[in-house]
Amino acid sequence: MEALLQQVADGSLHGIKKYFTLFHASHCYHCGSFLKRIKTMVSVMRDRKENIAPDAAMDRLKAQIKDLDSGTK
Numbered sequence: 001m002e003a004l005l006q007q008v009a010d011g012s013l014h015g016i017k018k019y020f021t022l023f024h025a026s027h028c029y030h031c032g033s034f035l036k037r038i039k040t041m042v043s044v045m046r047d048r049k050e051n052i053a054p055d056a057a058m059d060r061l062k063a064q065i066k067d068l069d070s071g072t073k
């Protein structure tokens, strides 16, 4: 399941598999929070391509994951 979620997050999954995965993630707490985390990571990776220093990107990632943790419980 987590491999499928990664593919949703990076945009490489399409069609029925993507819908199935998103449907599952919307009903499964574990997969829903995993998907949120991986989407956050993908967006930070994209930022890094725009020449953000790795340390800054890592700090931002940690801060965003912390936000997710405090927001979902």
Ligand SMILES: [Zn+2]
Pocket (backbone or CB within 6 Å): 001, 024, 025, 028, 029, 030, 031, 032
């Ligand atoms: Zn699940």
